[in-house]
Amino acid sequence: MTADHYFSVRPETKARRRTVRFSAGGREFSLVAAGGVFSAGRLDPGTAVLLRKAPLPDAASRGPFLDLGCGYGPIACVLAACAPEAIVYAVDVNTRALDLVRENAAALGASGRIRTVTPDGVPDGLAFQQIWSNPPIRVGKADLYELLRRWLPRLAPDGEAWLVAGRHLGADSLHGWLVEQGWQVTREASQKGYRVLRVRR
Numbered sequence: 340m341t342a343d344h345y346f347s348v349r350p351e352t353k354a355r356r357r358t359v360r361f362s363a364g365g366r367e368f369s370l371v372a373a374g375g376v377f378s379a380g381r382l383d384p385g386t387a388v389l390l391r392k393a394p395l396p397d398a399a400s401r402g403p404f405l406d407l408g409c410g411y412g413p414i415a416c417v418l419a420a421c422a423p424e425a426i427v428y429a430v431d432v433n434t435r436a437l438d439l440v441r442e443n444a445a446a447l448g449a450s451g452r453i454r455t456v457t458p459d460g461v462p463d464g465l466a467f468q469q470i471w472s473n474p475p476i477r478v479g480k481a482d483l484y485e486l487l488r489r490w491l492p493r494l495a496p497d498g499e500a501w502l503v504a505g506r507h508l509g510a511d512s513l514h515g516w517l518v519e520q521g522w523q524v525t526r527e528a529s530q531k532g533y534r535v536l537r538v539r540r
């Protein structure tokens with residue numbers, strides 16, 4: 340038995356390495372993942388819906404972007420590949436996840452642009468053009484809301500966040516809560532039980 344969750348800070352389980360292959364934005368990706376990290380066996384279906392349905396940045400986009408709760412980095416890697424000039428902050432509390440993102444970024448030739456950091460490693464005062472997240476719903480509402488209260492205000496004035504959440508995991512109550520907090524929220528897509536939300540000021 341292990342008390343590990345994918346959002347453990349330092350997973351104790353052995354890091355069985357896996358390769359996760361998927362396509363997004365017309366490109367093929369082959370990323371390393373490992374046990375103790377969220378959805379290490381395959382691209383998470385919610386993340387897949389997000390990357391399919393939300394408009395990926397184009398080559399002219401400079402960011403900076405934030406991948407909030409990056410896991411092994413599928414979203415950060417896709418953003419960095421679509422926008423080769425942009426800086427992408429890949430943030431997670433799980434240090435094994437961050438090690439994997441570093442490896443994946445290096446394999447993409449994007450080490451200098453994908454900044455892998457724990458939450459406190461994001462420079463103060465940096466405003467994000469876009470925040471992307473398949474947020475850690477399973478941490479519970481209180482922690483999820485705290486996380487979003489911390490990071491959504493870091494959007495640039497004209498910035499936007501793209502979030503995905505499962506309907507069975509409370510996507511609609513998350514939507515309602517964001518509106519109550521004063522954000523403009525539109526449900527941009529709904530597929531396979533997942534909602535893609537666009538969040539603006």
Ligand SMILES: C[S@@+](CC[C@H](N)C(=O)[O-])C[C@H]1O[C@@H](n2cnc3c(N)ncnc32)[C@H](O)[C@@H]1O
Pocket residue numbers: 345346347377378383386407408409410411412413414430431432433436458473474475476478486
């Ligand atoms: C649903 S997973 C998504 C992972 C990855 N983006 C993907 O699509 O495969 C959510 C991630 O949020 C991370 N997380 C949990 N609490 C966090 C926090 N307070 N700050 C940043 N990341 C957190 C977890 O460790 C986990 O990797």
